[in-house]
Amino acid sequence: MRLLRIRLRDFRGVHDREVHLAESGVTVLEGENEVGKTSTVVALDLLIDFRDDSRAAPVRAAAPSGRDAGPEVEAEFVTGPYRVVYRKRWLRRRLTELTVTGPATEQLTGREAHDRLLAILDETMDRDLWLALRVEQHTPLGQADLGGHDALTRALDRAAGGGGAEAVGPAADAAAEGLVERALAEVRRYHGGHGRPVGPLREAAERERVARAEAEAAAAAVSEVERDVDLRADLDREAASLAEERRTQNARVHELEDRWSALQARQQEVATSAERAEAARERAARATERQDARTSLVAVTAAAEGAAEDAGRILAGLEAGDRARREDLAERRAEADRAQAASDAATAAARTAADALAAARDRTELADLRGRLRRAGTAEEARREAARAVAGPCADAAAVDRLETLDRAVVQAEAELAAGAATVEVTGLADHTPLTVDGADREIADGETTTLPVADAVTIDVPGAVRLTVRPGLDGEGARRRVADARAARDAACAALEVPDVAAARAALRTAGEAAARSRELAAVVERELAGRSFDDVRTAVTALAERMPAEAAPEPTTRRRGARRAVPDEPGLFEEAGLLDDPSADPEPEDLEPLRLEAVRSLDLADEAHRLARTAEDAWRRLDASVTTAGAEVVAARTAQAVARSEADRRVAELRAARAEHADEALTAAATEALARARRFEADHEQRAAALEADDPTTVEALYATAKRAVEALTRRTADVERRRAEVTGRLQVAGGEGRHDRLAAARTELAAAEREHASVSRRAAAAVRLHETLARRRDEVRRAYVAPFRREVERLARIVFGPSLALEVDPALRIVSRTLNGVTVPFDALSTGAKEQLGLCARLAVAALVDAEDGVPVLIDDALGHSDPGRLERLAAVFGAAAAGSSHQVVVLTCTPARYRGIGATRTVTLNPSYPPPQAVPDGNDDHADAENDDGPADTPSEEFRAG
């Protein structure tokens, strides 16, 4: 189809406008917003789709606002072999006119015209493709639904070089598509997801399964009866054979029973003889026992006699020894007593000697202590005296030093005074002229001059002559005061030291030092004499010693070896010199203790020796005493043993005597011999009988008899068992007989056969559906795959202009772009940017337009698209239009309000749409509300504008 011309009258805001389109190539319709570009497209749809009597919403929307006129559209186009002018007016003064000018001329109006036109379009044009190739305003330019369009399919088919040569109606493939769907629906009747059987197929399979289970169960029930019938026959046979066997076995049991009874009687006899022999054996044993007991009694009696005699001998021996020991013991006892007495005496002597020695020692010590005490007292007295001297004020050496310093200060001050003071020279005029200077008498020799300093007032008396007082002037006052101060200080110090002058102080200091030395010396003496103890301790010791000393036993020792100087009274304080204190000669002569000590030692040694002897003697006595005691116990034991042995021997003798009185020894021996002989006879008899019985093998006979009886019992049990089982089987058979198992099996097999037939039939129908759908779908996909290649080639050719040479596309059999690969990066179509989708969508449409046959083709209508493409891409898209047009004669119509977008596409024709308003006089009612802005603008002069592209 090619649009040649379209004219709108009273259509929406357009009063009257006719647009001529280029028959091939691109026609750009440009104009302001709302100038009615889109109305042109809408008008075409209304013209084709709605009859003139329609009052559908799109028709009413097309009515011009505020004017009482019906919207009118007239289009001239070529489609297939037909050239058509078609005009329609709706709502008012309705009208349909069709003029076909080729190949044959037709002129139709009204309903006929409408129907004829649709027939022509159906015959010649793919209306779905017409809609698919259109890009509406303000809708995203995405994928076109291109699959299944006849014209495109034919074109692609041809491009693919495929078959399908026959001429077919345009709806044929759509019908084929419907067949695929119906075949799929048929498959779905039988198969769900994953080929799962559903509906009749599942039901048939289920019926067969149930029928098979029932047939098997019924067959099993019949088999069960057949087995029971066989089993019953077997049991019948078994019962008969068991009865026969029992008869045979019973006869054998009777025969063995007779043999066994006879043997049992003989066994009884053998048992009796055995008992007899056993009794004789026991009697013989008893006789032998009695004989043995007698022999043993005789021996025991003899032994008891012997034992009693031995015990008597032992006792005698022990008693003799005991007596001897007791005599010895008395002797030893006396000896020990004697030794003890001697020891006691020696001990007493030693004690006496020791006492004498101790008393002598006490006396000596007392004397010594008294001497020491006395000497220490003297020394202590002296020390205290010395200590008192030490305690004087001058004893302080430092104080004396200070005094001397003060004294030197006085001398110094005086010297200073004298040096600075006036002097009085006194020159003697005569020898021994007395004079007193300041109260001090002195003499002066003739010619001698004495210079006296007048430090202070100096009074010089010439006795009896004059008193001359020389007073210093004021010049020496300071020196004089210093002298006075120094003297005052020195005198105060002397007073403090309780000495008249410095010399005295010095002497006192020396005396104190000497006293201190002596005090230390004396303290050492006291220390030595008291040996570190206090006086009280020593005095206590002396007191203690003196009390201990018996007054009568303390004779003054008289023995002296140095006695010439004695007789000095022992009085303290008589010794002036400390050295005397150490003189031991002041002590009494010490007593000589040696003889006493020797005596004490000797007597002690004697006492020790005596004691040792006493101890030895006592030990000897005690040992003997112990052995005597032990031996005594032995004697007692021996005596008891002897008594026991004697009694035993007596008892045995009595027993033997009594026994012999009853049976003499010889009688017992004879009885034993006789009993033994008798026992042997009975045993021989028994053995003979037993051997005879054994020869007849009673064990085997008994075993055979028992076995035969058991066999009969077993047969009885088996018979009972068979009868029981037979009864069971019979019972089962009776029950089964009434159940009609054959009928059940026959019915089940019939049902199974029917179910199998039905299942096979349904399965076959299902397989047919699957096969048909599979074949149709496979063929369809093959066709589509064949279409895809040329389509993809064409789209890629165009899209490479936009995206560059690396572009590749994937296209599915429904001719949808699946993904775009650019520079090796593959992106799914849906993930592309809006601009890229728009560009690819445009390429796809132009590719279709380029591919479709010129006479099959429909215009590509693009209403203000490419709003998402940047200027660079727009330029390339423009080139796409050109490339698509090359070698093809299809028609492209672009509507735009932004002509710049399409400047570069090389439009065959550009039409500028201007507003088309009705003439003022055409407005029937000026008071009408003109809401539509298009109508308010100035009137258009030309109803139709047409410009040839430059």
Next chain:
Amino acid sequence: MRFVHTADWQLGMTRRFLGAGRVGQAVGEAQARFAQARLDAVAALGRVAADEGAAFVVVCGDVFESNLVGPDVVGRACEALRSFTVPVLLLPGNHDPADASLVMRRADFTRRCPPHVTVLDTPGVHEVAPGIEVVAAPWATKRPLSDLVGDRLRALEPAPEGVVRVLAGHGAVDVLSPDEQNPAVIRTAECRAALADGRVHYVALGDRHSTWQLHGEPRIAYSGAPEVTSHEETDPGNVLVVDVGADGAASVRPVRVGRWTFAREHAVVDTDDDLAALDARLDALDAPERTALRLAVEGTVTLRQRARLDEVTEAHAPVFAALEVDTTAVATRPDDADVEALGLTGFAAEAARELADAARDAADPAALDALALLHRLAVAR
């Protein structure tokens, strides 16, 4: 002396091709009518016996289809026997052997069994009436190990003067079933010998469901089943009315009592005319409600003809007691017209051609089915 010789009543028999009922209901209407027909035949032969003045009726085995038939089958059998006016002797056969499960010893049988009925479950001579003896050779198990008839014959002395003796046996005879391995096969030579020396005067046999007499010796005969049981049978539906003369000579006369037919038909279908002829043939068949027909069709047809064939047979099926159509010998060859008639275009046309090509190969029956389905879907469009 006249008596009726019959056998193989097979009471309780069902036939699979008579169909199941609805889903889950095994016994359909045809099956029930067939069962009734067997009882009707029994009643009919009872009337024959009465009409002919027979002394007794001997049933030579397989009275029942199985020892395990249900109480209803037994009860109806007893009812049918009740209508008899002459003594009836029932011999256990291979289907109802006299083992522990013998139906004719079951309580439900003995309770309802009329007094003129005797069960020949023990081998040996039975006196039916003075001067009339029946020698029974019943089956005691399903697998006898010897010729039961021969065993009985060998145990007999020639019949006393004035006594008519009939042997009742069951099983295959050696001339019909020359099976060396079967120890139980009935040796006709022994039967002939026994007839010759007067031990018996007639050997009444059961087991073969078609009426049959030994060639040259009409006194050795199978009566056949009184009502058909199988398509393989050649002459079922009869009883034998036997007359034994005082000299031992016997005459045998078959009387028809069965009313059902198990038929086989063969048809060749290659053209539309053949199809019309087949339709007419099926129309012409008598008593289709008592007929189980096995129709074997052969020929080569187009897809449309095949559809027509199915239509024809399906149209007749409800009328017959059973109509089994065997089309394995029919070759369906879709022709171009079959495909064109579909009016398909594009890939659908290609798919149809592919299926048609595949369908010409007999090894791909699914292709034919798929093509038929395509027809249906395309027409339904």
